[in-house]
Amino acid sequence: MARVIDVGAYAEGVLAGNRTTLARAVTLVESTRADHRDLAQELLVKLLPHAGGAHRVGITGVPGVGKSTFIETLGTRLTGAGHRVAVLAVDPSSSRHGGSILGDKTRMGRLAVDDHAFVRPSPTAGTLGGVARATRESIVLMEAAGYDVVLVETVGVGQSETTVANMVDCFLFLTLARTGDQLQGIKKGVLELADVVAVNKADGEYALAARRAARELAGALRLMRRPGESWTTPVLTCSGLSGEGLDEVWETVLKHRQTLEATGELAELRRRQQVDWTWATVHDALLAELREHPSVRAIVPALERDVRAGNLTATLAASRILDAFHGRQGES
């Protein structure tokens, strides 16, 4: 028989900062079982009044940019300065690879054994929507447990960057300087999400190239600046390995928060994120229902083939799909 989950005891344990209970609570919100989902919501409603206290920072960058080393060094400095740091991850690809990559404790050896840090690998719930839900809800748990800095790591797979940008206060984009003539190939769209950009691995022989890359990126971002914005995305250089520039990156993250707090934008941002998240959840669920509906599945391959071949208008194909979903008899 499965262990009975006592939501009241979970809530007390999380609020007391009990690490074992916190880990179990995260497992509960990660679960996709219907009864677990209900218990998780019960727990989260209890903890919501105690949440919201952390500085939520998203960190992205392509594989190889040095995210783990950056987070390890930054996190250790933050716990050394008295902070309690939680590290979460959104890696929707991890389930395909048979295990989580991001947030892997073995990559963050020091932080994983740090009493003031809590490192949790990415949930392997499969879809980005599922992984994102679990991570968003884990933020509530971390905050209720007293962590005052929550770092959410992600890799640039599909929409994962947009998803993480929409659950944090500040979105930090790590990149590298070009190597030789090879262009960097920054993922389209990521610059517009970034609140702070840092060119990592700016150490030794690469320091000069990193500073040049930072200047070019700053120029590109200036072109994209809109009049009236209270914050202009700065571009810094740093080294997760040597620690050089890390204090400046963190100070910039703090300055970003102060700017948003001063204008009242932070509170409004968080409220808007909650409402956006609600509707994103509704939309995802409804569209999943649509795509999994047997009558829809039965007609989609032939419809898509006709649309691709130019024999059927998209509008007609769309109304046939909607008719199938609603169980209506098509006219033609």
Add this chain to the structure above:
Amino acid sequence: MARVIDVGAYAEGVLAGNRTTLARAVTLVESTRADHRDLAQELLVKLLPHAGGAHRVGITGVPGVGKSTFIETLGTRLTGAGHRVAVLAVDPSSSRHGGSILGDKTRMGRLAVDDHAFVRPSPTAGTLGGVARATRESIVLMEAAGYDVVLVETVGVGQSETTVANMVDCFLFLTLARTGDQLQGIKKGVLELADVVAVNKADGEYALAARRAARELAGALRLMRRPGESWTTPVLTCSGLSGEGLDEVWETVLKHRQTLEATGELAELRRRQQVDWTWATVHDALLAELREHPSVRAIVPALERDVRAGNLTATLAASRILDAFHGRQGES
């Protein structure tokens, strides 16, 4: 009694290039009346085998960038070179302003009276989805009527640029040089949609600033280039007023098409656009149903208030909305 619409006669007239019938056919696809929608789909299915022959080019830029003058000068050159040019527009704001701005024939005096051109203002159907549908379907009509260049103009309102980029072969972004120290403020995300960028009004005293802006933009775009892409977005300068640089812009648009044709990407792009359009139509319709559902409308204000205040999780709010939509009784 309303005039009876003879779809067969409409199809014949459009295929014969009859301007009056073509204008009526566009009015038909713009209509939101259910019986008109059915007739329009019947007409489009008849015309689809004759469509697809045009070079479809989207043109965007903020108000004041000189889109009308650019299109007037370019379009006149193209008809002078033997092309038949259709000008359509997507301006979802036009219904709010009590009339269409984009594609307004009075702004394109020469082209509007050119026998080899067909200028049609933006439909005023209200929502972007509705305007986009009418414009996409009008492209089919224009192609069936023998227009071999279709220019689709849009202004940067909401998602209109993405929408237009997804219905054309080539997306041209017009911009201006900075004036003095004032930064340009290019709309976030538009650079990543652009296949060709042109700094307009590069004439007289502004020519130098335009060339400088073009160099900066080219640098920014290089940073965003991904390895393996067959096309790198070039940045040119031109003047819609003097016509300087317009031939080079058009030659670049042609070169873009040749590149996509050589790799087979153009055919695949168009097939994918049709399938994407199908699903976008399905999603828009389903989400509109959801938002307009009486039981959903009844609970949304209170739910959003609770979510914003942090009293309710987004996940719980979402399941209550879905329950209301499906007519299920909520448990709590």
